[in-house]
Amino acid sequence: MEWTLAYTIWSCISLGVVLLLIREIFLVSDKKQLPPGPPGWPVIGNLLDLGGALHLSLASLSKKYGPVIWLRFGAVNTMVVSSADAAMELFKNHDLTFADRKTNEAMRLNGLYQGSISLSEYGPYWSMLRRICLTELFSSKRITDTETLRANCIEKLKKWICEEGQKKGAVEIARFAALGNFNVILNAALSKDNFLDPQSNEGTEFFRSVSRVEELVGMPNVADFFPFLQWLDPQGVKKKVERALEHPLNIATGFVKERIEWKKGHLTSRKDFLDVMLEFQGKNGEPTKISEKNISILIMELFIASTDTTSNTIEWAMAELLRNPNIMRNVQDELDQVVGQNRKVEESDIGKLHYLQAVVKETLRLHPPAPFLVPRRARENTIFMGYSIPKETQVLVNVWAIARDPVSWDDPMSFKPERFLNSSVDFKGQHFQFLPFGGGRRICAGILLAERILHLVLGSLIHSFDWSLEDGITPETMDMSESFGIALRRTHPLRAILKERRCR
Numbered sequence: 439m440e441w442t443l444a445y446t447i448w449s450c451i452s453l454g455v456v457l458l459l460i461r462e463i464f465l466v467s468d469k470k471q472l473p474p475g476p477p478g479w480p481v482i483g484n485l486l487d488l489g490g491a492l493h494l495s496l497a498s499l500s501k502k503y504g505p506v507i508w509l510r511f512g513a514v515n516t517m518v519v520s521s522a523d524a525a526m527e528l529f530k531n532h533d534l535t536f537a538d539r540k541t542n543e544a545m546r547l548n549g550l551y552q553g554s555i556s557l558s559e560y561g562p563y564w565s566m567l568r569r570i571c572l573t574e575l576f577s578s579k580r581i582t583d584t585e586t587l588r589a590n591c592i593e594k595l596k597k598w599i600c601e602e603g604q605k606k607g608a609v610e611i612a613r614f615a616a617l618g619n620f621n622v623i624l625n626a627a628l629s630k631d632n633f634l635d636p637q638s639n640e641g642t643e644f645f646r647s648v649s650r651v652e653e654l655v656g657m658p659n660v661a662d663f664f665p666f667l668q669w670l671d672p673q674g675v676k677k678k679v680e681r682a683l684e685h686p687l688n689i690a691t692g693f694v695k696e697r698i699e700w701k702k703g704h705l706t707s708r709k710d711f712l713d714v715m716l717e718f719q720g721k722n723g724e725p726t727k728i729s730e731k732n733i734s735i736l737i738m739e740l741f742i743a744s745t746d747t748t749s750n751t752i753e754w755a756m757a758e759l760l761r762n763p764n765i766m767r768n769v770q771d772e773l774d775q776v777v778g779q780n781r782k783v784e785e786s787d788i789g790k791l792h793y794l795q796a797v798v799k800e801t802l803r804l805h806p807p808a809p810f811l812v813p814r815r816a817r818e819n820t821i822f823m824g825y826s827i828p829k830e831t832q833v834l835v836n837v838w839a840i841a842r843d844p845v846s847w848d849d850p851m852s853f854k855p856e857r858f859l860n861s862s863v864d865f866k867g868q869h870f871q872f873l874p875f876g877g878g879r880r881i882c883a884g885i886l887l888a889e890r891i892l893h894l895v896l897g898s899l900i901h902s903f904d905w906s907l908e909d910g911i912t913p914e915t916m917d918m919s920e921s922f923g924i925a926l927r928r929t930h931p932l933r934a935i936l937k938e939r940r941c942r
């Protein structure tokens with residue numbers, strides 16, 4: 439029996455390898471038109487060219503081979519875009535061709551990608567989800583209508599941070615920012631108040647699971663490179679992702695079920711995002727209904743997409759400000775001038791806080807939470823910048839490398855918010871040297887909300903508290919190392935000491 443299983447496995451693997459070799463031989467004739475790239479080995483392709491941190495290894499390959507390079511990870515053809523010009527060409531002239539997502543095994547688990555906006559294929563289901571999100575959750579009007587809810591969440595956040603500072607001396611900024619941001623989206627989408635607080639085990643478990651999911655989804659998985667191994671799941675990634683997803687998905691499913699029950703006994707004219715999703719009736723070829731499972735997946739996705747990106751950015755911004763005390767002072771001076779001593783930072787102040795805006799941009803330039811945009815996939819054979827790109831090619835846009843490219847930026851490695859003062863460059867997808875939210879049709883759907891959250895949270899933390907580093911750490915000795923996953927996090931969470939400045 440054991441022998442038969444081993445024999446079957448080896449037969450499948452050998453057959454897969456042979457098929458890959460045949461495919462390569464047939465592709466040789468086309469190779470002349472592909473973008474340049476390192477040669478690669480038979481079957482495994484360029485897997486050995488990849489270091490631990492993909493954004494770094496692909497940036498260094500691009501320095502050698504150019505802004506558009508070609509790699510093969512096992513069976514996965516990959517084009518990597520690493521310059522502003524190439525990104526402009528992609529988003530301006532080829533956006534539709536590359537509008538599909540390339541999903542991996544972990545993302546395809548349990549139909550996850552079918553219910554999600556960020557992972558679903560470009561098509562009617564994606565457009566419908568995106569339209570509902572943009573009109574019911576992320577439009578300027580909706581965002582303005584929910585301003586008070588965010589203000590309450592920020593007040594709670596400041597209170598928690600203050601209590602933690604008094605209890606423990608130093609505060610782990612990202613943990614609190616993530617809790618606050620989770621509650622913001624919960625409030626906006628589901629009209630629920632402060633579900634997570636620092637004492638709740640739910641919170642700790644939620645963020646632990648989300649980090650684990652991100653780690654697993656970003657981890658190289660041989661089953662992605664050699665599809666004939668998918669059934670075997672040799673690294674056990676599917677099982678691990680399934681386990682890690684259980685908690686966040688249970689939270690989302692719990693909310694959806696609770697609302698379905700509630701609606702049975704209540705009629706209400708005020709509908710929030712969840713009501714709209716549950717009552718949705720498609721027209722003109724759209725699905726007639728969105729299933730309960732897909733609504734839960736979408737809610738979970740919104741929690742994940744919003745909390746980690748924003749809390750990461752706030753943590754990096756605070757780290758840069760603590761490393762550059764003169765820049766911190768400039769932000770505080772501006773807040774004192776615009777907001778003054780006797781009231782709190784409000785969203786209506788953001789337009790006048792030019793220096794704070796520049797700090798947020800500079801943070802997103804040097805530390806984009808997603809170093810690569812969510813991978814795209816070619817929907818058809820196409821000619822891109824003179825190269826023949828086959829259908830199904832995975833497209834990686836290295837926004838981390840583009841935002842540090844000396845061709846586009848002076849002194850690119852330094853944190854200098856001043857570069858954005860008196861400059862029209864912003865992150866809305868039209869300035870291709872700066873794409874932390876992506877571009878084209880699949881640009882971040884939550885960009886307007888993210889913009890508000892980032893300025894409001896960062897502005898409030900700096901307006902209300904004086905911040906300093908823990909004993910023994912100086913701006914010169916601060917650890918600024920980053921760990922690569924699908925999100926670029928600080929290797930060591932930032933801890934900082936705070937002192938209250940004024941009324942919270």
Ligand code: HEM
Pocket residue numbers: 555556557568623740743744745747748751806807808810811812874875876877878879880881882883884885887888892
């Ligand atoms: C600092 C904050 C954030 C950053 C830097 C960020 C970045 C990104 C990036 C790079 C993408 C992929 C874009 C592309 O492929 O071109 C994306 C997609 C997405 N983001 Fe964000 N994001 C942030 C916050 C948020 C928030 C607050 C939400 C919602 C609550 C959100 C929801 C989404 C969704 C739904 C997508 C999928 C869009 C699609 O595929 O159509 N993001 N985001």
